[in-house]
Amino acid sequence: MKYLFLTLSLFFVVQFSFAQYKEADSLKRELYIAKQGTVKGRLLMYLCLSYVYAYPDSSVKYGEQALQLAQKDSLITGEHELKTGEITVLNAMGEATGVKGDYAKNLALQLRALKLAESINDKYLVYRSLFFTGTSYIHAHNYQTALNYFYKVKAGGVIKHDAEAVKYIDNTQTDIRYMYDEIVDDAFIGMCSLRLNKLDSARYYIQQSYRLDIKSNVHSNLPYALTGALYIQRGQYKQALYYIRMGRKFSAANFMKIGRYTEFADIYHKTGVTDSAIYYAKKAIELGQHAAIGAEIIVACQTLTEIYAAKHETDSAFKYQEMLLAAKDSLFSREKVLGFQDIVYKETQRQEELATAKQEIINRIRIYVLIGIVAVFFLVGIILWRNNRQKQKANVLLNQQKEEIQSTLIQLKSTQTQLIQSEKMASLGELTAGIAHEIQNPLNFVNNFSEVSIELLEELQAEAKAGHNEDVVAIAGDLSQNLQKINHHGKRADFIVKGMLQHSRTGTGERQPTNVNVLADEFLKLSYHGLRAKDSSFNAELITHFDETLPKINIVQQDIGRVLLNLFNNAFYAVHQKQKTADKNYQPTVEVSTSAKDNLIIIKVKDNGMGIPNAIKEKIMQPFFTTKPTGEGTGLGLSLSYDMVVKGHGGSITVDTKEGGFTEFIVTLPFV
Numbered sequence: 300m301k302y303l304f305l306t307l308s309l310f311f312v313v314q315f316s317f318a319q320y321k322e323a324d325s326l327k328r329e330l331y332i333a334k335q336g337t338v339k340g341r342l343l344m345y346l347c348l349s350y351v352y353a354y355p356d357s358s359v360k361y362g363e364q365a366l367q368l369a370q371k372d373s374l375i376t377g378e379h380e381l382k383t384g385e386i387t388v389l390n391a392m393g394e395a396t397g398v399k400g401d402y403a404k405n406l407a408l409q410l411r412a413l414k415l416a417e418s419i420n421d422k423y424l425v426y427r428s429l430f431f432t433g434t435s436y437i438h439a440h441n442y443q444t445a446l447n448y449f450y451k452v453k454a455g456g457v458i459k460h461d462a463e464a465v466k467y468i469d470n471t472q473t474d475i476r477y478m479y480d481e482i483v484d485d486a487f488i489g490m491c492s493l494r495l496n497k498l499d500s501a502r503y504y505i506q507q508s509y510r511l512d513i514k515s516n517v518h519s520n521l522p523y524a525l526t527g528a529l530y531i532q533r534g535q536y537k538q539a540l541y542y543i544r545m546g547r548k549f550s551a552a553n554f555m556k557i558g559r560y561t562e563f564a565d566i567y568h569k570t571g572v573t574d575s576a577i578y579y580a581k582k583a584i585e586l587g588q589h590a591a592i593g594a595e596i597i598v599a600c601q602t603l604t605e606i607y608a609a610k611h612e613t614d615s616a617f618k619y620q621e622m623l624l625a626a627k628d629s630l631f632s633r634e635k636v637l638g639f640q641d642i643v644y645k646e647t648q649r650q651e652e653l654a655t656a657k658q659e660i661i662n663r664i665r666i667y668v669l670i671g672i673v674a675v676f677f678l679v680g681i682i683l684w685r686n687n688r689q690k691q692k693a694n695v696l697l698n699q700q701k702e703e704i705q706s707t708l709i710q711l712k713s714t715q716t717q718l719i720q721s722e723k724m725a726s727l728g729e730l731t732a733g734i735a736h737e738i739q740n741p742l743n744f745v746n747n748f749s750e751v752s753i754e755l756l757e758e759l760q761a762e763a764k765a766g767h768n769e770d771v772v773a774i775a776g777d778l779s780q781n782l783q784k785i786n787h788h789g790k791r792a793d794f795i796v797k798g799m800l801q802h803s804r805t806g807t808g809e810r811q812p813t814n815v816n817v818l819a820d821e822f823l824k825l826s827y828h829g830l831r832a833k834d835s836s837f838n839a840e841l842i843t844h845f846d847e848t849l850p851k852i853n854i855v856q857q858d859i860g861r862v863l864l865n866l867f868n869n870a871f872y873a874v875h876q877k878q879k880t881a882d883k884n885y886q887p888t889v890e891v892s893t894s895a896k897d898n899l900i901i902i903k904v905k906d907n908g909m910g911i912p913n914a915i916k917e918k919i920m921q922p923f924f925t926t927k928p929t930g931e932g933t934g935l936g937l938s939l940s941y942d943m944v945v946k947g948h949g950g951s952i953t954v955d956t957k958e959g960g961f962t963e964f965i966v967t968l969p970f971v
Contacts, residue, residue: 340368344388351395358395362388373425384411384420390431397438406435424625426455433487446491452485478515486521493528499784505529506751506777520546520559527562536566538773557586559600568602576606584622597623745789748781755781812851813859815900815968819891820845822860826867827889830875837875837887844892852900852970858947860938865903866964867891869937871909873962898970899950905963911956919954944968 343365350358365388369381393408413428433448489504523546530539544565547559560583567576581601600623607616690696692879762770809838823841831837841964867889874887890905920941944950949969956962 316774316859327921340384341366343368344384347388347395348391350397351391352952355395355398359399361393362392362395382415383424384425386415386428389415390428393431393435397435402435402438405438406432407823422455429455430483430487437491442491442494446488446495449484449487449491453488478511479519482511482515482519482522484644485511486525490523490528490914493525493532498532500778502529502777503747503751506754510751510754513553518548522546524559525560531562531566535568535773537769540566541769553902557583560586561602564599564602568606573610574605576602580606666872716836716966747787750779752781752785810855812852813854813856814851815849815854815859815893815902816845818856818860819843819863819893819902822863823867823889823891826864826871830868830871834875837871837878839874839887842888842890844890846892846894849893849895849900850970852968854948854968855943858943861904861944862952862966863904865937866966867942869964870904870908870962873906873910875908877908900968900970902966903970904966905961907961910958911954912958912962916954920952 343361347358347362347365350361358758366385369388370387387411389408393405393412396402396408397405409428409432413425413432416424416428429448430452433445433452436442436445436448457576485504485508489501489508492501492504505522505525509526512519512522524544527539527542527546530536530542536962540563543559560579564576564578564583565582567573579601580602584596584603590672593632600619604616604623607613607619690700755774759771759774759778762774820843823843825841827841870889871887874889878885878887886907888907890903892903894901920937941952944952944966951965951966951967954962955965
């Protein structure tokens with residue numbers, strides 16, 4: 300099954316994006332007699348699309364001719380239409396080179412199409428090119444990057460275009476085309492999630508794709524095949540065969556049947572039906588060689604090699620192993636891998652340059668705003684200075700000035716008091732990004748699985764009335780798993796909300812029995828996701844060593860929560876700063892452990908960040924002392940944490956550190 304999803308992606312793309320507009324022979328006859336540049340250009344584009352999978356070399360040849368002609372004359376009248384035609388040809392050529400196994404050129408062509416789509420600000424074509432770029436990464440088995448592209452497509456939604464504007468791209472009906480888009484978005488997200496072992500997401504999106512397919516009566520093969528893949532992953536081969544057979548019914552072309560044959564061969568091999576496994580594997584190889592689908596040849600050869608090796612038929616095993624190695628070498632040679640990586644590197648540089656240019660514009664705007672603010676303050680300062688001079692000359696205003704000074708002193712003291720109080724609530728703001736991330740996930744799953752469960756109940760009723768007991772059992776199993784997930788994620792959301800409410804309360808709070816492990820784990824995640832919300836490029840390794848035998852202790856949850864949040868924020872800040880100057884082998888790490896000793900709960904928070912210099916180690920608990928740049932810290936976090944632990948709970952907080960090496964804060968809380 301290693302290469303199954305690669306081939307599935309190719310099948311789905313050709314089914315919906317490169318429709319066979321006319322018979323190739325008829326197109327070539329029309330091309331031979333065509334004289335007008337526009338007509339000839341369209342015929343070249345149609346031939347490029349028609350030959351993508353049957354004759355990829357011919358597809359590339361006609362595509363190159365179409366692009367050359369486009370430099371002289373429009374494929375379709377108008378600049379926008381010309382570039383749109385070029386994008387379509389580039390997408391087709393990219394798929395053709397992917398079929399040939401040239402994945403570097405495949406990615407380069409799709410990125411070229413994406414850049415061109417962005418230049419004309421056509422959202423539909425941008426999302427379409429993002430989709431094909433994602434399939435390029437599937438070719439290279441980089442499923443996480445591919446998943447990121449498909450999420451961008453999904454987030455963009457269905458961009459509605461006038462039917463005439465997309466008529467030359469695909470002659471299918473516009474509404475059906477957009478329904479296909481929705482099905483394929485969910486299917487590819489589910490497929491990549493399954494390959495990455497993100498089973499909850501895989502189940503949701505595959506079921507969503509299947510539900511849309513049934514609702515629209517489209518009858519595409521991919522939702523069925525992926526549903527079968529889910530059952531294969533669970534080891535439920537009987538149910539898998541049912542869905543794969545359904546997918547085969549909707550696999551009209553030979554190249555779409557190859558995936559089904561490899562799936563049949565894999566299932567029969569795993570269930571010991573050797574003759575059937577051999578039959579379908581050989582059928583897959585035969586069709587794969589005809590359609591130039593090397594990935595499926597690898598899957599089928601792997602199956603046959605294992606079968607013949609188990610039967611001690613050495614010659615046959617060796618034959619298919621040699622065929623397997625040749626196919627692998629053709630698809631994944633060192634030169635192709637290096638070429639693909641070079642394209643990825645250049646695209647990453649381009650994206651970074653775009654981000655840098657955008658940031659420079661923002662910085663310039665900030666500078667202009669700052670200059671304006673300074674100018675305003677300068678003008679206000681001059682006015683105040685003149686007024687003050689006038690007041691100094693007027694003895695009658697002396698008492699008023701004295702009262703203003705006294706009022707200012709009172710306000711300053713009040714401000715200091717408010718600053719200390721506001722710092723106690725500042726951690727609430729630090730939680731916002733992490734809370735949003737943490738609570739969104741369980742709520743999304745609750746909503747999504749509830750919706751899917753409603754659909755499954757309708758299917759359950761239909762299957763029960765039809766007397767399909769096996770399907771009823773299968774659907775009931777899915778419902779049970781959905782409800783378990785709803786319950787799990789609902790409890791998680793409830794815990795986060797309760798923690799948020801407790802954290803937001805003012806005053807001393809009440810002590811209550813608390814599981815320190817759960818408290819530490821939740822605030823660790825919230826702190827981490829809070830920092831990632833500010834800088835999505837930051838990643839750190841989180842290591843926890845929780846003593847599961849710890850009893851609950853009576854503490855003020857919101858106070859200890861603030862203490863832990865301050866310590867975690869400082870730890871992530873330290874490793875983040877070190878990462879900016881360390882070499883590429885540096886791995887930011889934050890480690891949290893809990894234990895019990897001598898009627899004390901011990902919490903340790905350790906990071907491998909910058910460390911604390913000995914010269915300032917004794918000052919870090921003092922109010923208003925901070926090592927952070929101006930504007931990034933108030934110097935009250937550790938001071939208030941010290942008060943909450945020592946004065947509020949009778950515990951202690953100490954630090955062990957090595958400059959440039961690590962920092963470890965040790966918090967002890969007594970049993971009460």
